[in-house]
Amino acid sequence: MNYILKTNNLTKQYGRQKAVNCVNMNVKQGDIYGFIGRNGAGKTTFLKMIAGMASLTDGEIEIYGKKGRDINSVRSRIGCLIEAPGLYPNMTAYDNLKIKCIVSGIRDKSYIENILKLVGLENVGRKKVKNFSLGMKQRLGIGLALVGDPDILLLDEPINGLDPQGIAEVRETIQRLNSERNITIIISSHILEELSKIATVYGIIHKGELIRELTNEELLEECKERIAITLEAPEKAVPVLDRMGFTKYKTVDSRTIEIYERLDSIPDIIIQLSAEGIRILSINTKTEAIEDYFLNLTGGKHNG
Amino acid sequence: MANLIKSELYRLLKSRCTYVLLIITAFFAVINPLMYKTIDMIAMEEMEAVVAKMEESVEDDGTLTVGFSSYGGEKWYDSEYSVTISDFIQENVSGAFILLFLSIFAALFIGGEIKHGYVKSILTHVGNRRRLALANFAAVEFMLLLMFIVNFASSTVTSLILFDGIRFGETGDFMIYMLVQFLLHSAFAALIQLLVYLLRSTAFSMTIGICLSSGMGSLIISLLSLLAVKFLGAPSDFSLSKYTITENIMALIPGAPADELSLPLIVGFAGTLLFFALACFTIEKKDIR
Numbered sequence: 001m002n003y004i005l006k007t008n009n010l011t012k013q014y015g016r017q018k019a020v021n022c023v024n025m026n027v028k029q030g031d032i033y034g035f036i037g038r039n040g041a042g043k044t045t046f047l048k049m050i051a052g053m054a055s056l057t058d059g060e061i062e063i064y065g066k067k068g069r070d071i072n073s074v075r076s077r078i079g080c081l082i083e084a085p086g087l088y089p090n091m092t093a094y095d096n097l098k099i100k101c102i103v104s105g106i107r108d109k110s111y112i113e114n115i116l117k118l119v120g121l122e123n124v125g126r127k128k129v130k131n132f133s134l135g136m137k138q139r140l141g142i143g144l145a146l147v148g149d150p151d152i153l154l155l156d157e158p159i160n161g162l163d164p165q166g167i168a169e170v171r172e173t174i175q176r177l178n179s180e181r182n183i184t185i186i187i188s189s190h191i192l193e194e195l196s197k198i199a200t201v202y203g204i205i206h207k208g209e210l211i212r213e214l215t216n217e218e219l220l221e222e223c224k225e226r227i228a229i230t231l232e233a234p235e236k237a238v239p240v241l242d243r244m245g246f247t248k249y250k251t252v253d254s255r256t257i258e259i260y261e262r263l264d265s266i267p268d269i270i271i272q273l274s275a276e277g278i279r280i281l282s283i284n285t286k287t288e289a290i291e292d293y294f295l296n297l298t299g300g301k302h303n304g
Numbered sequence: 305m306a307n308l309i310k311s312e313l314y315r316l317l318k319s320r321c322t323y324v325l326l327i328i329t330a331f332f333a334v335i336n337p338l339m340y341k342t343i344d345m346i347a348m349e350e351m352e353a354v355v356a357k358m359e360e361s362v363e364d365d366g367t368l369t370v371g372f373s374s375y376g377g378e379k380w381y382d383s384e385y386s387v388t389i390s391d392f393i394q395e396n397v398s399g400a401f402i403l404l405f406l407s408i409f410a411a412l413f414i415g416g417e418i419k420h421g422y423v424k425s426i427l428t429h430v431g432n433r434r435r436l437a438l439a440n441f442a443a444v445e446f447m448l449l450l451m452f453i454v455n456f457a458s459s460t461v462t463s464l465i466l467f468d469g470i471r472f473g474e475t476g477d478f479m480i481y482m483l484v485q486f487l488l489h490s491a492f493a494a495l496i497q498l499l500v501y502l503l504r505s506t507a508f509s510m511t512i513g514i515c516l517s518s519g520m521g522s523l524i525i526s527l528l529s530l531l532a533v534k535f536l537g538a539p540s541d542f543s544l545s546k547y548t549i550t551e552n553i554m555a556l557i558p559g560a561p562a563d564e565l566s567l568p569l570i571v572g573f574a575g576t577l578l579f580f581a582l583a584c585f586t587i588e589k590k591d592i593r
Contacts, residue, residue: 048591048592051424051427051428052427052428053424053427053591053592054591054592055589055591072431072432073431075428075429075431076428076429076431078428079428080424080425080428081425082424083421083424084421085421085425086420086421086422086423086424086425087420087421087422087425088315088416088420088422089420090319090320091315091318095314095318096422098314099311099314099315099422099426100311100425100426100429102307102310102311102314103307103308103311103426103429103430104307104429105307141425144425145425148429150428
């Protein structure tokens with residue numbers, strides 16, 4: 001697999017505390033990578049290491065095939081908005097963008113106007129940033145991250161503190177950037193339902209460790225509606241289910257089978273299993289919300 | 305690198321503190337010759353009153369002769385020891401006013417980038433962080449140059465308006481003096497830059513800068529000198545203050561002989577190199593918050 005961003009055992013330690021512990025992340029071109037984790041899980045620290053803001057205690061980062069010191073040559077292909085947007089409050093949105101344009105060697109005057117338009121701030125470009133709402137600042141932060149036409153965008157909690165309309169606007173902007181410019185986006189958040197609307201791949205980080213990496217399809221598969229049957233002897237039920245023509249099912253544990261198709265066939269299953277003398281302890285349809293899935297993975301239901 | 309410096313200069317020109325501090329610098333440059341003029345006028349008035357009184361006394365008894373009248377009509381700055389425009393400029397520089405404003409500016413300007421988090425927005429485009437330190441330093445140096453120019457222009461214009469026929473002074477000596485002062489001020493700017501990177505606090509760095517430029521550091525330096533004499537066997541006349549940036553800024557005079565110029569030159573050069581190297585090391589090693 002051709003990954004544009006890879007980390008190998010990436011570790012960051014503060015004193016005795018490992019904020020990021022041996023993380024192996026893999027991101028492909030064009031992915032919208034949803035980086036999920038609770039507060040303090042290590043998301044921001046991880047993104048800071050990718051952006052070159054924090055040093056690595058151990059491990060390695062590979063971006064576009066470059067590692068070690070060579071990485072500086074490709075870091076300019078990364079745009080980032082980490083924590084609060086870094087803006088000069090006494091300057092206008094235009095001037096904030098202009099400074100980064102100068103750093104990036106961009107001289108085209110219409111460039112800034114285009115960025116402002118892209119993030120929906122074309123009418124307030126000459127307004128001082130200190131008079132902006134939180135949502136406007138966040139969008140300007142994204143605009144700033146887009147200066148220099150990055151191939152990878154790192155967005156750390158970009159929808160934090162935004163109202164529903166602001167969240168929708170940011171989501172729309174991210175999706176447009178991904179589809180129109182093929183920008184690879186790594187977006188961290190703990191608002192899972194929102195992330196699930198845009199992410200194509202997920203990485204779940206807990207206590208500094210990346211505990212699961214899965215695609216959107218895999219996640220939906222894991223969370224989708226299913227028939228859950230609890231039996232005394234699941235192994236006896238398998239041939240019966242095969243004879244009934246079920247193909248999408250799996251044995252989850254020693255007493256449970258989950259079926260992912262023909263969800264209205266519970267009465268038939270009961271009749272067939274009973275006819276074979278297989279005792280059913282319970283049978284029902286169930287759906288797992290993404291949030292529940294995440295909480296189950298991180299042990300949140302027990303210690304949250 | 306050039307783009308980074310350009311961006312810092314753009315920010316400098318867009319910052320309100322740049323203009324506020326340049327106006328204050330100009331104000332202080334005007335104040336100095338103005339005070340001289342006021343004192344001169346008061347002195348002249350008092351002197352004229354004394355002469356008049358003496359003349360009155362002469363008329364009364366008809367015997368006393370007083371030579372004060374020979375002074376009348378002459379200005380003190382026309383004499384062999386008269387004050388020059390370069391004296392006014394020098395007084396503002398060695399009085400550490402510019403140093404004070406420079407330390408405020410350096411803390412605000414460099415600290416602003418860190419405090420507002422803008423550094424996070426540009427870091428991926430910077431490459432090596434030493435470049436960022438160099439761009440910061442270049443902008444502060446540019447501001448220092450502006451302060452020197454404003455001080456020069458304001459002092460010159462005010463002096464020419466207030467004092468008829470005032471001379472500039474020794475141009476060659478003055479140029480050397482200003483170059484050495486620029487170097488010493490640069491060393492101080494590098495020290496403030498180091499403090500900002502190290503403490504990550506504009507307020508703390510600025511406070512330390514103000515204290516040092518106001519000469520408050522001399523207490524600590526005196527104490528350290530005393531300890532060096534007592535415990536390290538340094539000669540009894542040993543004083544660390546001779547080697548500090550602020551002391552050299554205050555002690556330097558135009559037309560100083562070459563042997564007296566060497567110490568401020570070394571202090572300025574070594575200070576700039578040392579503090580800037582440490583600033584680079586600090587910004588490279590510390591994580592950006």
